[in-house]
Amino acid sequence: MLQIQRLSNEEAAILLEGARRKSLEIGVPMCTAVTDESGHLIQFDRMDGGKVSSISIAIDKAFTGAVARKGTHVYNQLCVPGKGTFGIHITNGGHFSIIGGGLPVTVGGVVVGGIGVSSGTSDEDLVVAEAAVAYFRERTGLAE
Amino acid sequence: MLQIQRLSNEEAAILLEGARRKSLEIGVPMCTAVTDESGHLIQFDRMDGGKVSSISIAIDKAFTGAVARKGTHVYNQLCVPGKGTFGIHITNGGHFSIIGGGLPVTVGGVVVGGIGVSSGTSDEDLVVAEAAVAYFRERTGLAE
Amino acid sequence: MLQIQRLSNEEAAILLEGARRKSLEIGVPMCTAVTDESGHLIQFDRMDGGKVSSISIAIDKAFTGAVARKGTHVYNQLCVPGKGTFGIHITNGGHFSIIGGGLPVTVGGVVVGGIGVSSGTSDEDLVVAEAAVAYFRERTGLAE
Amino acid sequence: MLQIQRLSNEEAAILLEGARRKSLEIGVPMCTAVTDESGHLIQFDRMDGGKVSSISIAIDKAFTGAVARKGTHVYNQLCVPGKGTFGIHITNGGHFSIIGGGLPVTVGGVVVGGIGVSSGTSDEDLVVAEAAVAYFRERTGLAE
Numbered sequence: 001m002l003q004i005q006r007l008s009n010e011e012a013a014i015l016l017e018g019a020r021r022k023s024l025e026i027g028v029p030m031c032t033a034v035t036d037e038s039g040h041l042i043q044f045d046r047m048d049g050g051k052v053s054s055i056s057i058a059i060d061k062a063f064t065g066a067v068a069r070k071g072t073h074v075y076n077q078l079c080v081p082g083k084g085t086f087g088i089h090i091t092n093g094g095h096f097s098i099i100g101g102g103l104p105v106t107v108g109g110v111v112v113g114g115i116g117v118s119s120g121t122s123d124e125d126l127v128v129a130e131a132a133v134a135y136f137r138e139r140t141g142l143a144e
Numbered sequence: 145m146l147q148i149q150r151l152s153n154e155e156a157a158i159l160l161e162g163a164r165r166k167s168l169e170i171g172v173p174m175c176t177a178v179t180d181e182s183g184h185l186i187q188f189d190r191m192d193g194g195k196v197s198s199i200s201i202a203i204d205k206a207f208t209g210a211v212a213r214k215g216t217h218v219y220n221q222l223c224v225p226g227k228g229t230f231g232i233h234i235t236n237g238g239h240f241s242i243i244g245g246g247l248p249v250t251v252g253g254v255v256v257g258g259i260g261v262s263s264g265t266s267d268e269d270l271v272v273a274e275a276a277v278a279y280f281r282e283r284t285g286l287a288e
Numbered sequence: 289m290l291q292i293q294r295l296s297n298e299e300a301a302i303l304l305e306g307a308r309r310k311s312l313e314i315g316v317p318m319c320t321a322v323t324d325e326s327g328h329l330i331q332f333d334r335m336d337g338g339k340v341s342s343i344s345i346a347i348d349k350a351f352t353g354a355v356a357r358k359g360t361h362v363y364n365q366l367c368v369p370g371k372g373t374f375g376i377h378i379t380n381g382g383h384f385s386i387i388g389g390g391l392p393v394t395v396g397g398v399v400v401g402g403i404g405v406s407s408g409t410s411d412e413d414l415v416v417a418e419a420a421v422a423y424f425r426e427r428t429g430l431a432e
Numbered sequence: 433m434l435q436i437q438r439l440s441n442e443e444a445a446i447l448l449e450g451a452r453r454k455s456l457e458i459g460v461p462m463c464t465a466v467t468d469e470s471g472h473l474i475q476f477d478r479m480d481g482g483k484v485s486s487i488s489i490a491i492d493k494a495f496t497g498a499v500a501r502k503g504t505h506v507y508n509q510l511c512v513p514g515k516g517t518f519g520i521h522i523t524n525g526g527h528f529s530i531i532g533g534g535l536p537v538t539v540g541g542v543v544v545g546g547i548g549v550s551s552g553t554s555d556e557d558l559v560v561a562e563a564a565v566a567y568f569r570e571r572t573g574l575a576e
Contacts, residue, residue, distance in 0.1 A: 266372035
């Protein structure tokens with residue numbers, strides 16, 4: 001039997017709170033999703049003003065961060081015509097996101113969940129996702 | 145120009161909180177979704193122990209409650225072979241839910257959002273959805 | 289952090305082996321899928337003669353057994369027009385199976401995976417799925 | 433009447449075994465799928481640690497190898513904007529893979545199945561797929 005570590009609901013809420021703080025700081029209302037390590041949604045939050053088109057994008061980013069175990073911005077640079085990974089953006093029923101703003105959440109070197117942020121530019125989305133993970137580490141004391 | 149009344153993020157959180165309270169009271173960890181009046185997700189919460197299969201069901205119930213403007217349990221009884229509404233469960237790309245636990249959220253006779261609850265029996269899901277709406281009225285003072 | 293128990297690849301192979309033995313005994317070549325507790329495929333086997341249409345059905349049955357935590361034959365009886373659960377068969381993107389032959393695999397009262405069998409009648413499929421789980425218990429010594 | 437040559441279940445298992453051996457050798461736990469010559473799944477194996485996002489990618493690679501009758505890495509280089517094959521990656525309902533790691537399995541110049549490997553880089557995936565086919569030839573004595 002495998003022993004798996006997974007984000008709890010309470011820990012997912014800390015990630016959402018971290019995302020919200022950074023969103024308010026930079027003045028971009030975001031959609032933020034947190035999934036478990038298997039890519040299944042735990043919590044989602046669309047701030048007032050968050051984009052409707054970003055609902056599914058945020059969820060897909062969190063899914064990808066969790067199950068592909070890399071930041072979606074990393075895949076963005078790998079998924080370029082002529083490179084070996086080109087084409088990955090249409091896999092998994094269209095849910096594999098290659099737009100920055102999705103990150104795996106790791107604890108002790110193991111992926112325990114994913115976070116996805118959307119509504120700003122992909123750079124803004126990534127900044128907020130990173131801030132959310134930093135806030136999570138600060139609050140929980142859990143290391144990468 | 146139309147003036148639309150829509151649940152705010154803060155009001156959606158009150159609905160989730162109301163659902164969580166009732167879920168804990170009856171001992172069934174739930175997935176709960178809150179959408180705006182257009183059926184678009186505002187917030188989602190899967191409690192520890194909520195079913196993975198209920199993630200999309202809760203979201204679909206909230207969508208249906210908001211945009212079809214009836215409780216999904218009402219459609220459950222209308223959507224029976226031989227009745228005029230039979231077939232509605234496969235519309236909207238499969239997102240029209242006819243399983244109890246989805247409700248419109250109305251204020252002053254107008255739909256301002258939807259709530260969907262899933263993981264228990266459809267009766268339990270409805271009880272939690274109704275409790276969430278009751279809690280929302282109590283906390284906000286907003287009447288049907 | 290939640291601590292999750294999950295079927296290993298080796299344990300999934302025992303379930304497939306158990307399904308194969310029963311399939312040979314009753315003379316019906318089967319498609320059998322084993323998923324983890326989150327509904328994600330671990331192993332799949334289509335015996336020579338297994339039906340092509342049963343590939344996705346077996347996978348959907350295993351998914352449903354794992355994440356909805358009930359046998360798919362149980363949902364078959366709940367998902368009847370006029371009953372509260374009618375409509376569940378079209379949820380989860382059409383992957384929620386209500387055809388007998390899907391079972392959760394539990395250890396110590398907790399779902400650790402799912403098994404789905406398809407190609408025979410739903411009764412035959414269920415017999416094979418149950419035999420697979422029994423074989424798994426016999427070989428691993430793990431109780432329900 | 434056409435006489436079709438098709439991988440048996442036993443031969444599919446040899447391909448999976450070959451993939452597993454190479455995966456262990458290079459230290460990358462893989463998802464591996466084997467399809468018949470029509471692109472329909474015969475066997476699938478996700479090793480402990482294989483990526484969830486690679487389940488469907490491996491299956492799509494095997495499908496593509498079998499039915500498009502070329503390695504998916506070949507299509508990767510053909511499917512570049514401005515080249516005549518660009519666009520093929522979104523055909524077949526999104527199941528046409530252009531990421532290396534999918535190969536046709538031929539016997540006597542005829543495609544009898546496909547293999548798809550995913551979880552590593554596309555180069556690693558291809559190395560494992562090629563090793564699996566080599567192992568298959570070694571074990572069965574069947575020439576290309």
